[in-house]
Amino acid sequence: MNKIALIIQREYLTRVMKRSFIIMTFLGPILMAALMIVPVYLASLSDLSERKVAILDETGWFMGKFEKGDNLSFEYVFNDLNTEKENLKAGVYDALLYIPRPDLNIPVNAELFSIRQASMNMRSYVRNVMKTEVENRKLMASGIDPDVIKSAKTNINIVTIRLDEDGGETRSFTEVEVALGIFSAILIYFFIFLFGSQVMRGVIEEKTNRIVEVIISSVKPFQLMMGKIVGVALVGLTQFLLWVLLTGIIYLLFVSVAGMEVQKGADVFGQGSVIGGQTETILQEDRGQDGVKQVMEVISSIHFGTMIFSFIFYFLGGYLLYAALFAAIGSAVDNETDTQQFMLPVSIPLILGIVLSNLIVNNPDGPLAFWFSIIPLTSPVIMMVRIPFGVPLWELALSMALLIGGFIFTTWLAAKIYRTGILMYGKKVSYAELWKWLKY
Amino acid sequence: MIFFETRQVSKRYAHHLALDKVSISVPQQSIYGLLGPNGAGKTSLIRIINQITAPDEGELLLNGKPMKPSDTAVIGYLPEERGLYKKMKVGEQALYLAQLKGISKRDARKRLGEWFEKFEITAWWNRKVEELSKGMQQKIQFIVTVIHQPDMLIFDEPFSGFDPINVNLLKDEIINLRNNGSTILFSTHNMASVEELCSHITLINSSRKIIEGRVTDVKNEHRTHAYMISMMDLHKNPVEFLPQRFIVSDSRTENDGTVNFTIQADGSEKPNELIEYFARQGVIKGFSEKMPSMNDIFIKLVNQTKPK
Numbered sequence: 001m002n003k004i005a006l007i008i009q010r011e012y013l014t015r016v017m018k019r020s021f022i023i024m025t026f027l028g029p030i031l032m033a034a035l036m037i038v039p040v041y042l043a044s045l046s047d048l049s050e051r052k053v054a055i056l057d058e059t060g061w062f063m064g065k066f067e068k069g070d071n072l073s074f075e076y077v078f079n080d081l082n083t084e085k086e087n088l089k090a091g092v093y094d095a096l097l098y099i100p101r102p103d104l105n106i107p108v109n110a111e112l113f114s115i116r117q118a119s120m121n122m123r124s125y126v127r128n129v130m131k132t133e134v135e136n137r138k139l140m141a142s143g144i145d146p147d148v149i150k151s152a153k154t155n156i157n158i159v160t161i162r163l164d165e166d167g168g169e170t171r172s173f174t175e176v177e178v179a180l181g182i183f184s185a186i187l188i189y190f191f192i193f194l195f196g197s198q199v200m201r202g203v204i205e206e207k208t209n210r211i212v213e214v215i216i217s218s219v220k221p222f223q224l225m226m227g228k229i230v231g232v233a234l235v236g237l238t239q240f241l242l243w244v245l246l247t248g249i250i251y252l253l254f255v256s257v258a259g260m261e262v263q264k265g266a267d268v269f270g271q272g273s274v275i276g277g278q279t280e281t282i283l284q285e286d287r288g289q290d291g292v293k294q295v296m297e298v299i300s301s302i303h304f305g306t307m308i309f310s311f312i313f314y315f316l317g318g319y320l321l322y323a324a325l326f327a328a329i330g331s332a333v334d335n336e337t338d339t340q341q342f343m344l345p346v347s348i349p350l351i352l353g354i355v356l357s358n359l360i361v362n363n364p365d366g367p368l369a370f371w372f373s374i375i376p377l378t379s380p381v382i383m384m385v386r387i388p389f390g391v392p393l394w395e396l397a398l399s400m401a402l403l404i405g406g407f408i409f410t411t412w413l414a415a416k417i418y419r420t421g422i423l424m425y426g427k428k429v430s431y432a433e434l435w436k437w438l439k440y
Numbered sequence: 441m442i443f444f445e446t447r448q449v450s451k452r453y454a455h456h457l458a459l460d461k462v463s464i465s466v467p468q469q470s471i472y473g474l475l476g477p478n479g480a481g482k483t484s485l486i487r488i489i490n491q492i493t494a495p496d497e498g499e500l501l502l503n504g505k506p507m508k509p510s511d512t513a514v515i516g517y518l519p520e521e522r523g524l525y526k527k528m529k530v531g532e533q534a535l536y537l538a539q540l541k542g543i544s545k546r547d548a549r550k551r552l553g554e555w556f557e558k559f560e561i562t563a564w565w566n567r568k569v570e571e572l573s574k575g576m577q578q579k580i581q582f583i584v585t586v587i588h589q590p591d592m593l594i595f596d597e598p599f600s601g602f603d604p605i606n607v608n609l610l611k612d613e614i615i616n617l618r619n620n621g622s623t624i625l626f627s628t629h630n631m632a633s634v635e636e637l638c639s640h641i642t643l644i645n646s647s648r649k650i651i652e653g654r655v656t657d658v659k660n661e662h663r664t665h666a667y668m669i670s671m672m673d674l675h676k677n678p679v680e681f682l683p684q685r686f687i688v689s690d691s692r693t694e695n696d697g698t699v700n701f702t703i704q705a706d707g708s709e710k711p712n713e714l715i716e717y718f719a720r721q722g723v724i725k726g727f728s729e730k731m732p733s734m735n736d737i738f739i740k741l742v743n744q745t746k747p748k
Contacts, residue, residue, distance in 0.1 A: 006539055014528065210523030214581065217490045217517035218540040423492070425521065436454045 003219045004227050011202070011231025016238060025239055029246035037254050051122060052093040056084050058101040065133050072122060088113055097126060106134060178361045181385040184311055185357050188380050189350055192318050195236040196326040200339065202228050203330030203422070212422045221419035225331075226411075229323045233316060240315070310387050313400060318380025321407035322346065328414035331421030332429045353381030364389040374399050376406025413438070442504070443468035443623045444489075444592060449498030451484050458484040460647040461498065466592075466625060466640070471618055473638035473655075474627040475734075477742050480644045482627050483520065486594055489625070490517050502592075513542050516590035520597045520627075522581050524569045531565035534584055541588040548587065555583040559609070574601050582610065586617060593617060594625045599633060611637060631735040643738065645745045655734070662737045663729065665705040669718060670726035672698050681721055698725060 015021055054077045055066060066074040077084055081098055088096045095114035099107055110130060112118050136146045203225075206212045215224055329342040353372065360369045364386045373383040373391070379399045383391070420437040421429070444466040451459040459481045466472045476482050487493045489500065491512055500507040502514075525533055531552070538548035556562045559579045569577060578601050586593060595614070599607045614637060618624055628634060634641060635655070642652040651658060671678075678701050679688050691701040705714065711729055718724055732740075 003540055003542075006536065010536055014525075205525075209525060210519075210521045211525055213492070213519040214517075214522055214524075214537065214584070215540065216492055217512065217515070217519070218537075218542070221492075423487070 004223050004230075007219065007224060007227025008231040008234070011228050012234050012238075015198070015232065015235045021235070021239070025242050026246070028239075028243045029250055032243070032247045033250040033254065036251060051095060051119075053095045053097055053122065053126075054084060054088070054093045055097045055099070056081060057097075057099045059099055059107045061107060061137070062099065062130065062133055065129055066126075069125065072125060085113060088115065091115075095122065099130075106138075108134065177388040180307075180388040181361060181364075182357055184307075184384040184387075185354065185381045188311070188315055188318055188384050189354050191236055191240070191315055192322050192350060192380065193347070195232050195319055196322045198235070199229055199232050199323045200326040200330035201336065202232070203327050203418075204333065204336055204339075207331065207422055207425075208335065216422070221422060222415045225324075225327050225415060225418050229320065229327060229411075232323065233319055236315070236319065237312075307387060310396070311384065314380040314384055314403070317376075317400070317403040317407060321376060321380075321403065321410050322350070324407065324411040324414035328417040328421065331418040332424070332434060334426065338428070349377035350381060353378040357381065357385045360385045370395065374402060376403045379403055441468045442466065443470075443502070444625075445501040445504075446485070446489070447499050447501065449485070449488060449495045449500070451481075451488060451493070451495050457647050459488070459495070462644065462647075462649050463498075464642050464649065464652060466623055468623055469618055469621060470639045471614065471624045471626055471637050473634045473641035474625055474644070475629075475631075475634065475641055475738060476644035478629075481647045482644055483596065485644070486517070486519075486596055486625075486627060489594065490515060513588070514591045516541075516585045516588065516593045518581060518585040518593075518595045518598055520600075522578075524577055524580065526568070526570040528569060529565075530561075530567055530569055530572065530580060533569060534580060534587075537584040538587045541584075543588050551587055552583065555587065559583065575603060575606055578602055579606070582613070586613075586622075590622065592623045592625065594627075596627045597629070598626070599628070599630060607633075631733065631738055634734050641734075643741055645742050648745070650741050650745050658737060659731050659734075662732050662740070663707075664732055665707040666702060666730040667705065667711070667714065668700070668702050668726070668728050668730055669724070670698060670700045671718065671721070672696075672723045672725055674699055674722040676721070678703070678721075700726075702730070 050071045050073055053066075053072060053074050055062070055074055056077050056079075057063065063076065068074065075093065077087075077096075079087075084096055084098075087093065094116075095112060095118055098111040098113065100109065100111070102108065107130075110126070112123065112126065139146050139149060206215070206224075212224070219227075325346050329339055329346065332342065333339050356368065356372060356378070360366075360372070360382055363369060369382065369386055372378045373386055373395070379402065383396070383399050387396075416438050417434055427433075442465045445464070447463050448461045449459055449463070450457070450461055462481070462485060464472075464474075464485075474482050474485070484493070488495050491507070491509060502511050528536075534552050534556075535545065535548050538552060539545060543551075553562075556565065561576060561579060564572060564576065569580075572580075582598070585595075593614075598610060598614070602610060611633070614624060614626075626634075626638060638655055640652075640654055641658060643650045653661075669678075678691060678699065682688060682703065685706055687704040689702050689704070691699065693699050709717075711727075715724065715727055718727070
């Protein structure tokens with residue numbers, strides 16, 4: 001037992017002290033935080049300066065209709081187009097909107113001149129104002145009050161509520177659950193491959209270094225294999241926890257330092273959606289706030305305790321199951337290029353899990369979801385997709401029990417291949433050969 | 441006194457019998473040579489002794505008692521296929537391997553310090569293994585094999601990769617270890633070192649034991665009855681006075697009249713009888729029996745027992 005602890009300690013320390021581990025540990029959260037922060041931050045930066053737009057309206061329809069926004073201001077000009085173009089060039093204003101007198105009655109064309117490319121924001125705002133005004137006028141011409149239309153516009157909002165067996169109700173918001181499920185499934189998939197192949201590479205290293213026989217004269221091959229698997233598992237957990245911790249710290253730090261800007265950035269986003277249609281502004285604002293409220297409600301309704309517990313459980317269970325197989329593969333080959341033929345059957349269930357997860361989210365309680373979340377080879381990925389939607393306790397218990405059984409089985413299997421494989425040199429191993437090793 | 445024994449040990453791999461009822465007895469404090477051509481089954485036997493693999497039949501006895509899994513603690517094993525973690529520091533790695541043998545970190549550090557000094561590699565303690573020459577890595581492997589002062593040491597081709605100076609250093613250390621009480625099992629193809637070190641040998645060929653015993657007994661058994669003789673004042677040429685059944689070869693007369701020659705007898709006379717006989721023919725300056733080398737015996741026996 002003491003020796004296994006020594007092996008675990010070595011496996012853990014040599015990996016954790018590696019430069020690549022340290023770089024990954026810090027780079028991971030920075031990338032994660034950047035993914036969360038940068039878009040918001042950039043959005044808050046890009047439109048901070050106010051743009052002045054001159055309007056040359058030959059129709060006179062839009063007089064006073066363009067209102068000053070957060071970063072757009074409007075000025076009506078009345079000279080001819082060429083003079084105004086000169087003004088634009090001289091930098092009197094940032095853009096020139098020219099609405100020519102139409103050949104028919106209705107102005108549907110406009111030209112927007114600017115030195116730099118006009119922003120999407122500006123264009124969609126101009127288009128919306130014009131559209132609303134023209135539509136209103138058309139309605140009036142047909143004798144319909146635009147206010148009637150406005151009040152007739154309805155927004156249907158469906159709230160999904162899940163009834164528990166014991167009568168409780170939880171508001172659910174499918175998009176959040178889908179995102180959460182897929183995200184954790186991909187994370188598990190990624191971790192299993194990342195750390196599973198570390199185990200494999202470690203075994204190959206020991207084999208090609210020819211140190212393995214030195215070591216197994218003092219410890220049992222099984223101890224060496226388990227020590228490596230457990231050591232790498234601890235490395236994985238360390239990395240994961242550090243990532244969660246550091247991402248949190250970086251995010252909090254950023255929010256407290258640049259909190260104002262983020263707030264502003266969020267406002268810009270808010271405005272972006274408002275621009276979608278002035279007439280719907282109020283309704284949309286309502287919906288926007290409602291959406292956020294719903295997301296928050298759903299997030300708080302998901303049992304994060306369950307979520308984190310099952311994540312760690314399925315990560316460890318899935319990892320242990322696959323790491324044993326990876327170790328067996330590593331022991332059977334002489335170098336990494338020879339692993340291909342054995343890697344394929346081992347990776348197929350995992351890849352299948354990821355592919356199926358898109359189907360599972362559409363029907364998280366269907367037979368496909370059920371069976372694949374019970375079978376230990378796919379359950380770590382598929383069950384993580386299902387958990388945010390709520391999984392009956394007995395299914396969860398069955399799946400976990402089978403996963404434990406599964407990794408005990410693969411470990412037993414792997415140990416048999418491993419103890420023969422590590423002493424086999426210079427031999428291309430076939431499946432038939434592996435089958436024989438199982439029976440030694 | 442027998443320290444270690446295998447009794448009727450057999451090991452079968454899928455289509456191949458690696459060991460066929462092999463029994464060996466290793467006396468205490470002997471240096472015991474385990475000889476045999478490639479693929480004879482030496483490594484299989486060594487792995488069984490180290491309990492890396494289990495025999496299909498037969499038993500292993502240590503001090504007369506069946507071997508237990510915990511008995512590996514009293515064995516030090518230097519495998520033929522050996523290496524170290526390349527990226528790890530020398531000292532750290534030696535400490536790790538020593539601790540795996542079951543000695544405490546403190547003891548390990550102290551003993552390693554002594555050995556490193558003896559082998560003049562103290563300066564390398566904090567260097568990475570990949571920076572070391574092969575010979576230096578071999579020294580470290582040797583050290584961690586003997587660091588727990590085991591009662592039995594198993595060396596599989598210990599001298600491969602060493603230069604002659606280090607081979608001598610290692611030979612001295614092996615003899616030292618034996619003198620300090622260890623029993624040494626030693627597998628090699630290098631027959632010269634067998635003659636130099638081993639007191640006992642066993643020869644395995646095609647999974648079977650061919651011969652076992654003291655080196656001197658083995659040599660006696662395979663003596664060819666060839667003698668090298670040097671004489672003066674011969675009244676006749678040896679070819680003329682010797683009976684037909686003695687074959688004389690390499691006869692050479694020196695300037696001072698000394699005649700050196702080799703005879704091949706058939707073993708019906710003892711050396712002493714031969715000396716008496718020759719003394720009557722002239723003055724004997726030198727008389728020695730040409731003993732077969734282990735190399736000759738090895739080749740002869742392996743060829744004799746070749747599977748048909």
